[in-house]
Amino acid sequence: MSSETPLVLVVDDFAAGRELCAEYLEFRGYAVATAADGAEALDKALALRPDAILMDLSLPEIDGWEATRRLRGDERTRGIKIIALTAHALDAERDRALEAGCDEVVTKPVIPKELERVVRRQLGRESAPDEERGSERGAP
């Protein structure tokens, strides 16, 4: 994986959701790391310095809002793009997430294809990494 390959940390305590997301982003050419709770997410964020984090808000122990606040409070992780994922449809949840420091909030359910578009937009990319590789390789 080249250094240009963006690294996305997918944080979700719901395995099916986490794995779907991770698999799809890898499918689309991203480097992906995963975390199942807030503490792991903070550790991996600090260790791996991902380009973006897909943060489920409802997490055990340290929840998504708290984790986001901490990441924003740390000089080393402040620049990471954080996209919040929530199954809560209420506006209040969305507002709290934006307040905590999330760059964008996406409500579940969302199809992975759409999710990838959000990540791409946050990273300021015009296309997914697989499409770039494809163009480099001249495929598909």
Next chain:
Amino acid sequence: MGVARLDAARGSRGSRDPVKRLALTDTLLAEGDARSCALRTLEWLAAEAGATRGLCLVLEPEGRRLRGLAAVGVDGDGVEGMTVELSQRTHPLVVALESREPITFDPPGEGDRRPPPITPLGPIGFSVVALSAGAGDPRGGIGLLLVAGADGRGIDGEALAWAGSRLGVRLAALAYSSARDAEARRRREVDWLQGILEAVTDPILLTDAEGRILIANSGAEHLLTTDEEAGEGRRRAVALNNMLFSASLFTNAEEGGPSRRELLLVNPVDGQDLLLELITTPFPLGRAEAGVVSILRDVTDLSRATAEIEENYRKLRTAEVEVRAERDRLDVILNAVLDPVLVTDPNGSIVLMNPPAERLFTVPRGNRDREAERRVRANDAVFTSFASDLYAGRSLRWRKELTLSDPESGAQIPMEAISAKTLARPGQETAVVTILHDQSEAVEKARLYEQVKRHSEELEERVREATGELAEQNELLRRQALQLEHASAMKSQFLANVSHELRTPLHAIVGYTSVLLEGMAGPLTEPQKEKLKRVDSNANHLLSIINDLLDLTRIESGKMPVRIEEFPVSEVFEEVRTEAESLIEASELEVAFEAPADMPRLVTDRQKVKQILLNLLSNALKFTPQGAVRIGATHDAEDDRVAISVSDTGVGISPRNQQTIFEAFGQSESFFSSQSGTGLGLSICRRLARILGGDITLESEPGAGSTFTLTLPRRAEIS
């Protein structure tokens, strides 16, 4: 004087006796008046010279006639009436007056040599002698002495002459002294008159025809006369007064009898004006000359007093008018008072009443109603008793409850009488003013109040009982309300949780279906793809149900947030078109968005408008097998509302279903069975529209399509 008969014998038995003569002289000197002297002389002649009848005549003071003075032996009544005019120069007695010697007349019929004149002596002869003042007196006789003897002839001439001379001297002396007395008396009377004149303080004066002053008292002299020594001022004042006085005199000269007029003179001493009343009376001065007596009365002070009296009268009139006005005012006030008002004097008699009092205490005129009279009398008695109590009491104010009768109806009127004594001076009672206040209403009110109070107390008791129960129920309700609130919160929380819990697996289902269809797990066969699309479609349907439930929960709990922002309708149209793009493409219908160029911007909840329009559009696409869907916007400037309509050429909605289509779960049976939908969409849309102050209406005809119209205030009115 009775008839005296002289019985003396004829002759001169004692007449020449010097003693007898001295006696007569003494007698005459002792007598003080002429008649007595004449009588004494005649009696002496009867005694001493044989005279039986005698008569004395004397010359009147004017010297024009002789008049009888005294007589003896004749009826005296005719004596004083007897007169002899001297102008009868040939009359024997007139002739005898001039004679110095006695004359004897013979009795009538004896040769007629000297027939006697007719005298009270009767038709007999007599001797006559003139009475002279004295031997040397040039005036001649002053009277006659006629004497007859017993034989009807004269008597001894010598005795008669002597007696006549004595009487003449004595009469002359008496006449002189009497004249002197008269003069003295006249002088005295003049002095008295002068004194009286001076005693009168008013100026009085007598003037002649030319206005010259004949007599004046000092008051008049003060005003009208002066002397050389007087000052210039006084002389001028007096001259002016004379002029004014004369002018005033002659102004009214032709009027006869007393007349009065006013005259303004000057006080010569101080120069002040003197107002005088001039009273003039004509006064004869002689046979042809007429004078005037003038009395001047100083009315200067009187005039001032009159002016003062007039002033006082005027003041009195003014005061009277004021008093009357005051009284009128009082009357007006008294008559305006609706309560009976009475004024009584110290005897308890009513002296003043206003009409309401008259109604109680007087029988209307012409009223023959005996009952009314009786009631009036009863009222009077009650009031009199009250008034006498008041006079007996010492307090100045008195309050008592009286019961009077209405004279007309006989109804009992409870009255409150309030009396006050009015005092002219401290301690002196002059009148009592009493106001009667009808208490009927108050009594009735008190009765009603008591009744109300009793009811109120009963009610209160019941309320107290009820309150206890109510408090229990209240507490119960409060608990229930709390429970309900709690339950509602629980429900909302539950729905939110359910929503969350459903979304999470749904997320996986939709996600995996999506990635499979995308070929992440390798290529799929067409039947596989077909089945996966079914999964995807149903998962999305489930999602919309979950969203709708969530919306409904928020609306019902009043927790639907509203975010007002300003935006053009065209932008919302664009967003709707974008979001519904896949549906539009799938429907293969012609879809047109038409917003006029001058459409004003909306100020409302953009997200909700979009949600409503998406819902309406998706419905239109779902229920329109072929044709077109048109979305248009209009603005009504008058009430500043916008209308956004979504029209389709679809299956339409039957009138029956049009009634229920906006109710929750109201989607018609046929649609539910043949198409996908929760039945919540339109209900939610209408509620959202109403939250923004708008509504959604429907026009439809089965088979001919439907038009749903969202109307909104251009600026949201949040209810």
